[in-house]
Amino acid sequence: EPHGNYNLGRMALPEEIAAWNLDVSPDGTGLPEGSGDVLTGEEVFIEKCAVCHGDFAEGRGNWPKLAGGDGTLADKDPLKTVGSYWPYLSTAWDYVHRSMPFGAAQTLSVDETYAIVAYILYSNYLVEDDFVLSNENFLEVEMPNADGFIVDDREEAEAHFWRDDVCMSDCKDSVEITMRAAVLDVTPEEEEEAGAEPAEAETEMAAAETGEV
Amino acid sequence: MTADKKSNGASRRAFLKGAVAAGGAVAGAGMARAAGEPDPLITEVQEWASGFGEGVDATPYGLPIRFEDDVVRRNVEWLTADTISSINFTPIHALDGTITPQGCAFERHHSGAIELKKEDYRLMINGLVDKPLVFTYADLERFPRENHVYFCECAANTGMEWAGAQLNGAQFTHGMIHNMEYSGVPLRTLLEEAGLDAAGDLADKWIYVEGADASSNGRSIPMDKALDDVLVAFKANGEALRKEHGYPVRLVVPGWEGNMWVKWLRRVEVMDAPVQSREETSKYTDTLADGTSRKWTWEMDAKSVVTSPSPQSPITHGPGPLVITGLAWSGRGAITRVDVTTDGGKNWTQARLAKDGESKALSRFYLEIDWDGSEMLLQSRAHDETGYVQPTKAQLREVRGENSIYHNNCIQTWWVKESGEAENVEVS
Numbered sequence: 001e002p003h004g005n006y007n008l009g010r011m012a013l014p015e016e017i018a019a020w021n022l023d024v025s026p027d028g029t030g031l032p033e034g035s036g037d038v039l040t041g042e043e044v045f046i047e048k049c050a051v052c053h054g055d056f057a058e059g060r061g062n063w064p065k066l067a068g069g070d071g072t073l074a075d076k077d078p079l080k081t082v083g084s085y086w087p088y089l090s091t092a093w094d095y096v097h098r099s100m101p102f103g104a105a106q107t108l109s110v111d112e113t114y115a116i117v118a119y120i121l122y123s124n125y126l127v128e129d130d131f132v133l134s135n136e137n138f139l140e141v142e143m144p145n146a147d148g149f150i151v152d153d154r155e156e157a158e159a160h161f162w163r164d165d166v167c168m169s170d171c172k173d174s175v176e177i178t179m180r181a182a183v184l185d186v187t188p189e190e191e192e193e194a195g196a197e198p199a200e201a202e203t204e205m206a207a208a209e210t211g212e213v
Numbered sequence: 214m215t216a217d218k219k220s221n222g223a224s225r226r227a228f229l230k231g232a233v234a235a236g237g238a239v240a241g242a243g244m245a246r247a248a249g250e251p252d253p254l255i256t257e258v259q260e261w262a263s264g265f266g267e268g269v270d271a272t273p274y275g276l277p278i279r280f281e282d283d284v285v286r287r288n289v290e291w292l293t294a295d296t297i298s299s300i301n302f303t304p305i306h307a308l309d310g311t312i313t314p315q316g317c318a319f320e321r322h323h324s325g326a327i328e329l330k331k332e333d334y335r336l337m338i339n340g341l342v343d344k345p346l347v348f349t350y351a352d353l354e355r356f357p358r359e360n361h362v363y364f365c366e367c368a369a370n371t372g373m374e375w376a377g378a379q380l381n382g383a384q385f386t387h388g389m390i391h392n393m394e395y396s397g398v399p400l401r402t403l404l405e406e407a408g409l410d411a412a413g414d415l416a417d418k419w420i421y422v423e424g425a426d427a428s429s430n431g432r433s434i435p436m437d438k439a440l441d442d443v444l445v446a447f448k449a450n451g452e453a454l455r456k457e458h459g460y461p462v463r464l465v466v467p468g469w470e471g472n473m474w475v476k477w478l479r480r481v482e483v484m485d486a487p488v489q490s491r492e493e494t495s496k497y498t499d500t501l502a503d504g505t506s507r508k509w510t511w512e513m514d515a516k517s518v519v520t521s522p523s524p525q526s527p528i529t530h531g532p533g534p535l536v537i538t539g540l541a542w543s544g545r546g547a548i549t550r551v552d553v554t555t556d557g558g559k560n561w562t563q564a565r566l567a568k569d570g571e572s573k574a575l576s577r578f579y580l581e582i583d584w585d586g587s588e589m590l591l592q593s594r595a596h597d598e599t600g601y602v603q604p605t606k607a608q609l610r611e612v613r614g615e616n617s618i619y620h621n622n623c624i625q626t627w628w629v630k631e632s633g634e635a636e637n638v639e640v641s
Contacts, residue, residue, distance in 0.1 A: 003344045004406030008352045012337055012345035020337055020480050023421055023431060023488045052294075062294035074504030078616055080495070085506075088489050095491040098429050102298070105324065105427035149498060152510045158612055161514075162600045166552065168561045174641070175557030175590055177628060181378040181524075181637035187385060188289055 024094040028139050031093065035134030036115025038122040044112050045119045048101050057081075057123035067123035070144065083124025087146045089138065093117050276316070283307070286317050287384060292373070297325045298428070300367065302388030305518070305540065306525040310567070311362075311392050311575040315455050318391035321367050321471065323428030326457035329477050334425075334461050336403075336445075340482035341418065343408025350461050353447060356398040356406075361444065361467070362574045364542045366390040366513045368470035368497050371621040374606070378626075378637045382525040386625060386637060387518040392542075392575040395465050397446030400439050404483070412483050415440070421488045422464055425479040432473045433487035434466070438511075442467045445478065468544030468573035469511040470619070472497050502614025513544035515603050516622035517551055517578070517595035528633030532586035537564075541576045543597035548576040550596040555582065557590030557626065557640045558605075564593070572598075589629040590640055606639065 001011065024030040046055060052063040059065030069079025078084075082092050097113040099105045108116070118133035121141065127133075133141070181187065277284065286301040293299040303319040320326065331350040339345040367389035373379045380386050404420075412418050420439045423431040434443070444465040447454060454460045459476030466473045472492055487493070487509075499507040519539040522528050528535060537555075541548045547570035552561040567577040578593070595603040606623035628638040 001344075003346070004408065005402075006356060006406060008355055008406060009338075009346040009348040012339055012347045016337065016347065017339050017345055021339055021482060023423070023482070023490065025484075025486060026489050027486070064294075073500060073506075074502065076615075078500060078504070080500070082495075086495055088494060091489055091491050091494050094488070095495075098431075099324070099427055099491075102324070103427075148504070149494075149506050149508045152507050152512075154507075154510065154512075154514070158604075161602060161604050161608070163602055164600060166561070166594070166596075166602055168552070170559065171561070172557075172559050172641075175559060176641040177590075177638045178641050179377045179639040180628075181381040184377075184379055186289075186291065186379060187381040188287060 022094070022098055024090045024097075026088040026090045028090065028135070031090070031135045031138055032110045033135050034110035034114050035132055035136075036111050036113070036118050037132040038115075038118045038127065038129050040111075041115035041117070041119025041122070044108075044115055048104075048108075049116065052102065057120055066120050070124070073145070073148065081124065082120050083126060083144060085145050085148070087143055087149055089117065089121075089141050089143055092120060093138075277314075281307075284317060286319060287388075289380065289385060298323045300369070300389060302384045303391055304384050304525075305388050305390070305520050306383040306523050308520070309538065309577070311540070311577050312450060313391035313393060315391075315393065315450055315452070315458065318393070318455075318458065319367070319389050320457045321389065322426070322457070323430055324426050327426045327477055328456060329425055329460065331461045336462065336478060337480045338403060338407040338483075339480070340421075340484050341409075341412040342404070342483050343411045346403075346407045348403070350447070353398055353445065353462065356402050358396055358398060359444065360394060360396050361442075361465070362392065362394045362571060363465060363467045364390055364392040364513075364573065364575050365465075365471045365474050366516075366542070366544075368472050368510075368513075368619040370471075371516075371623070371625075372618050374623070374625075374637075375610075375615045375617060375621055378639050381637045383518055383520050383523040383625075384525055387516075387520075387540075389471070390540075390542075390575075393449040394451070395444055395446040396448035396451075397444040397462075397465065400443040400445050400464070400481070401441075403445060403481070404439065407483075409483070412436075412485075417485065419484045419487050421480075421482040421484055421490075422473075422475045422478060423480050424459075424475045425477040430472070430475050430492055431488060431490040432475060432492055433484070433490065434473060436483075438466070438469070468513060468546075470497065470513055473511065497619060499613065499617040499619050501612075501617065507617075510620055513542075514620065514622045515541070515543035515545065515548070515595045515597040515601045517541035517548075517593040517603060518625045519553070519591050519593050519627055522591065522629050522633070522635050523627050524635045524637055527635055528584065528629065531633070532584050535582050535584040537580040537582060537591065539564075539578055539593050541570075541578055541593065541595040542574065543595065543599075543601065544573055545601060546598040547572045547574075548595055549598050551576070551578040552594040552596075553578075553580045554592045554594075555589040558592055558624075561594065570598070586631060588631055589627075590638070591627040591629055591635075592624050594624055 054060045057066035069081045069084035072078045114133045121127045284304045284307040288301040300321045334350040336348040370389035415436045418436040419433050423429040446465045447462050462478050464475040464478050541551045551564045553564045554561045564578040564580040570576045627635045629635045
């Protein structure tokens, strides 16, 4: 059947669209029928997720923390998790279903995904331990940071960066060095110096944030 | 990984070794002054002036000469939990001009660089279209093509520098960027092939784009951008995309953050609302000091950096003529001007653009000076055609705080010491 200006490509079949069109929107569009409870989610999570994300979704080593950080977004070091930061539960369902576990994506069933997401909610103290998440009640879950986002406002908030009055000479009386990367010394350099443990480097970074020359 | 094996090429130790070998800073490396003694490289017949070089069959596809083996991508292990969902850095300190050699152009993957052959490649267009379509790679090559040069800058480029001077080298502070000449088909052409009548009013419509890899890297893009200048590209710098850059097909989203340049592009869905995927909620949102976060910060603002001298590219020739050079770019249009200071911003001189700025592409600038051997605090300041002037880090922090992670386009300072070594610093 001819189509378009060039008649190139062919019609996509419903089965093909169903196989690839997996995205889930904040209004629930794209959510398949199914359900899962917290306790089932805990079992699946321990088996398939906890090796990186911890038994309680608190994160291991340098791997992402999925729980915690409530109320820290304005802190010096915010902890951004599903509970503390993510605006929509749809994103958690969609991302887990499509791209997790890391290294074995697209192996979770629909019901397993509901269960894992229920467990992540529980780990963030957002539901009780007998909670059952399904496509029916999905939109009832309130995400704490749902209102935490604004659309890019740089053209207003940073309007003063558009200017025609740049200073070219005698712009300051003095210039002092206030921070040096060499003091921090976390740049990969020589063989024997490479491979610092992430945790160690994080400590050094934290130290450097307050350190001045 | 590369950083484990390779030195920085111009690390402090290598620098000092080089200076000693050349007889100190005054008689810098590479000097060929006749101090009475004739230069044997001239007076004696060298091997290469007498015997054979390699035959034309030696290298069907060549790599750079071995003396340039420090001009490579490097990673920083502590930045990410593993090397699969990670980043490496373009050696911008060692490059010139504007075109990035593909072989050392930075990589950013979320589930590794996948191998997807043309025969296995499929592109689906679905959603609010008249006819959902599937294209093969061969189909794509039959649409009318365009060529454009654009920079691709990771949203996180310079992100480690928000809280202070962290990494010592332009490669690490500014190397999540490459600039290539792309050949491909306008996304508009493909969307029109599927038909947009079903979408109704296009002003409030979106597309959702995703890759064939496990991470999918799905992102939402407003329809007006999709119909404006987005390219479905299959060639870069004249040849097929590299595997790690999306072979055989990637999205090119001029001026916008690199995350949206979806690699191994497999699907474009026309939608009436954004998906608000992981890559536009959890990631690629910019947290402000009060704890609220900006989303959909797509444009990469005007930015520049001096690539030489810089920590990995120290001055080894002593006082006298010195070429200060660097890169400038803007996601909002063409670079119109770059100012350079050698005294930390007290006084500025307009640098020379190697050629007129091109929209949403890298520009090369030069400032030739006569260096007197005293220390310098080098900075560059870009201006783009919208009148935007690159801000200082203090100006950015004033609006955003220190936890934005992304979109750090601040003015960079290199402290060039009397020895010619340079260091990443912040100044008052």
